[in-house]
Amino acid sequence: MSPPAIAVSGLTKSFGRTRVLNGIGFTAAEGTVLALLGPNGAGKTTAVRILGTLLRPDAGHAEILGYDVVREPQQVRSLIGLTGQYAAVDDMLSGRENLSMIGRLLGQHAQAARRRADDLLSAFDLAGSAGQTVKAYSGGMRRRLDLAASLVTQPPVLFLDEPTTGLDPVSRQRVWEVIRELIGSGVTLLLTTQYLDEADALADRIVVVNHGQVIADGTPRELKERSRSAHVEVTLAEPGPEAAEVIAPLVGGQVSVSADGLRLGAAVDNAPGLATAVVRALDQAGILTDTIEVRQPSLDDVFFALTGAAERESEGAAA
Amino acid sequence: MTSTIAPRAAAGTRPLTQGVAERVRNVMSMTRRNLVHISREPMQLSDVTIQPVLFTVLFIFLFGGAIPIPGGGSYTDFILAGLLSLNLTTSTMGTAVGLATDLHEGMIDRFRTLPMWRPAVLVGRSFADLLTACLCALVVAVTGLAVGWRTSAGLLPIIAGFALVLFFAYSLSWVAACVGLNSKSPESAASFGFIVLFPLAFVSNALVPTQHMPGWLQAIADWSPVSAVTAAARQLWQNPNPSASISAWPMQHPIEASLAWSVLILAVAAPLAARYFRRRTTE
Numbered sequence: 001m002s003p004p005a006i007a008v009s010g011l012t013k014s015f016g017r018t019r020v021l022n023g024i025g026f027t028a029a030e031g032t033v034l035a036l037l038g039p040n041g042a043g044k045t046t047a048v049r050i051l052g053t054l055l056r057p058d059a060g061h062a063e064i065l066g067y068d069v070v071r072e073p074q075q076v077r078s079l080i081g082l083t084g085q086y087a088a089v090d091d092m093l094s095g096r097e098n099l100s101m102i103g104r105l106l107g108q109h110a111q112a113a114r115r116r117a118d119d120l121l122s123a124f125d126l127a128g129s130a131g132q133t134v135k136a137y138s139g140g141m142r143r144r145l146d147l148a149a150s151l152v153t154q155p156p157v158l159f160l161d162e163p164t165t166g167l168d169p170v171s172r173q174r175v176w177e178v179i180r181e182l183i184g185s186g187v188t189l190l191l192t193t194q195y196l197d198e199a200d201a202l203a204d205r206i207v208v209v210n211h212g213q214v215i216a217d218g219t220p221r222e223l224k225e226r227s228r229s230a231h232v233e234v235t236l237a238e239p240g241p242e243a244a245e246v247i248a249p250l251v252g253g254q255v256s257v258s259a260d261g262l263r264l265g266a267a268v269d270n271a272p273g274l275a276t277a278v279v280r281a282l283d284q285a286g287i288l289t290d291t292i293e294v295r296q297p298s299l300d301d302v303f304f305a306l307t308g309a310a311e312r313e314s315e316g317a318a319a
Numbered sequence: 320m321t322s323t324i325a326p327r328a329a330a331g332t333r334p335l336t337q338g339v340a341e342r343v344r345n346v347m348s349m350t351r352r353n354l355v356h357i358s359r360e361p362m363q364l365s366d367v368t369i370q371p372v373l374f375t376v377l378f379i380f381l382f383g384g385a386i387p388i389p390g391g392g393s394y395t396d397f398i399l400a401g402l403l404s405l406n407l408t409t410s411t412m413g414t415a416v417g418l419a420t421d422l423h424e425g426m427i428d429r430f431r432t433l434p435m436w437r438p439a440v441l442v443g444r445s446f447a448d449l450l451t452a453c454l455c456a457l458v459v460a461v462t463g464l465a466v467g468w469r470t471s472a473g474l475l476p477i478i479a480g481f482a483l484v485l486f487f488a489y490s491l492s493w494v495a496a497c498v499g500l501n502s503k504s505p506e507s508a509a510s511f512g513f514i515v516l517f518p519l520a521f522v523s524n525a526l527v528p529t530q531h532m533p534g535w536l537q538a539i540a541d542w543s544p545v546s547a548v549t550a551a552a553r554q555l556w557q558n559p560n561p562s563a564s565i566s567a568w569p570m571q572h573p574i575e576a577s578l579a580w581s582v583l584i585l586a587v588a589a590p591l592a593a594r595y596f597r598r599r600t601t602e
Contacts, residue, residue, distance in 0.1 A: 052432050077434040088429035092356045104348045105435045107341055123323040133359060149429065156326040185325040 003066035005030040005157050005188035006051065011060035012212075013046055020046045022212035023060065028190060028205070030065075030156075033183055035203035036192040037303070043212035044192035045085060048161045051190070052082040064157055081150030082159045089134050089145050095121055096130040098145060102152045120148040124178060140171025147178060158182065160191045164198060176201065196303055208306055216306050223302045231295045232278060234264045237288035246285045247278050268294070342436045349443020350450075353417070357451065366413065367455035371406045375462040378402060378526065389530050392559025396470075399463040400480065400552035401525030404545050406455050407488035408520040411495040412512035414448045418499030419508035422599065441592055445492050452488045456481050470556040480552035483577050487548045490581040493588035500595040525549045528561040541567040544580035551577040 009025040021043045028034040036044045049055040051062055053073040061068065067075040089098050096117050103113030121130045124144040134142060143163065150158060163179065164172040179202055183189060193199050199206045200220050208216040208223070216223055232251060236243060239261030248255050251266040258264075268274060275294050282289050357363050383394040421427050430440050460481070470477060495511065502508035522536065523529075523545035529537045540546055546562065550573035553560035562570040569576035
């Protein structure tokens, strides 16, 4: 069996007295997209820098396609591309010069490097600015050029550290499009993000990180199911004071009623067939329902539920 | 698009050790990068073009008449080797600032994730800086000739004199690299010039004969590498060299002394810079 594209276990790293990674571990199979999701300071960037051979871990293991990042860094470098949080492109060079310099550094001949640079520039919608110095590029253009720079080698494993942080919505969409095309190409992608919608939209698997630890790991769907935070909202045809009592047993919790008595809302367990059960119970009580909506939990709900729980646990442990 | 961005087969890793030819190509790429930077922002070159002209003219016309040369000779003929040392010594500040800037802007991270020969980052920078130092030497020589500097030496000794000073500047650029790699910001790297390089250049025989200095200062100046390099160039160019009458060993053997200094500085600073580079970037 071939090794996973990315295998990380028990990774720890401290800077001075601050422990940034606290035994983090995850794996990504070849050709999949893994998102490391967490707030600022969760340790995402540190993990990526270790995987990118830019930092040494204090303890733990990390392998890329079976190569150890500490013991075999040069092999790892030949397999990866890394696009950091702050675009690492040369301001004083043009877009084309940036890419062909990297090609040259990797042993391509001048013409081949230039050809590859031009191919990448048009693939990333930068052909029109190929000869301009990067200084004149917008934030989104720099990010795309940076992405192109990590693809010069056609690496089978790619790390994208917060690829859309700080971009306006339009540039963000454009970077997403590029990432989607990458995903289709068979590359293994590790993406860090603080945006749940980004992880939801792009990743096969999400690892939620907080305080340098993994607090949840699964597909976006699994994570949503794990969180029991669906929301049901009912609008009645006419005010029914007893409606709240009728549905309370079904939702197993507090039911809120709007001032006009027409709208009911409740946080519920994410059970199958819930909407049917609610409507039927109301009908049996002689109450007419105009609309019912069961909103599936967003990853935001999941994330806050998870990080909140972790926070309480650590406080409990400290007490 | 898909064919452009599609990954290679995972099995196709590149050869892991670079041959000499590949290392040389890496160094050339890095050198070219630094030269392109200069071409985009020519004002970067002011310290090796405008400054030498300014210093040459200022020193010759301001101090020329006021400073007697022990043993005789014109101040213009005396000062030229000194101005060359002064300008080349202080211009190594550019290496410190350049490296600090690269570290600051994340460009070094990009290079470090590539399977390239990493020392090329430092070696390429040092070569680009050597080329600008050559330009600086040319500017000093031409300005000197314009204001009356003359030498009766043959072509070979003249070239040897320039080469000795350039070699010294090259070795010093590795000290500057160490400073740049340990700087928190490009600005703090720049202060290296004023705190270290200017005193180093001034406390020497470069601008004034050391005979007029207080005893303790003269002892320092006579053993300064800048003095050895300057005296060696004066000797080779058959320009007035008042240090020849000083008994300190480097002043009696300036060519050997300047070579020894340059080799020593290079032997210590280059491996140290390589170490700082590794440490600064993987800690």
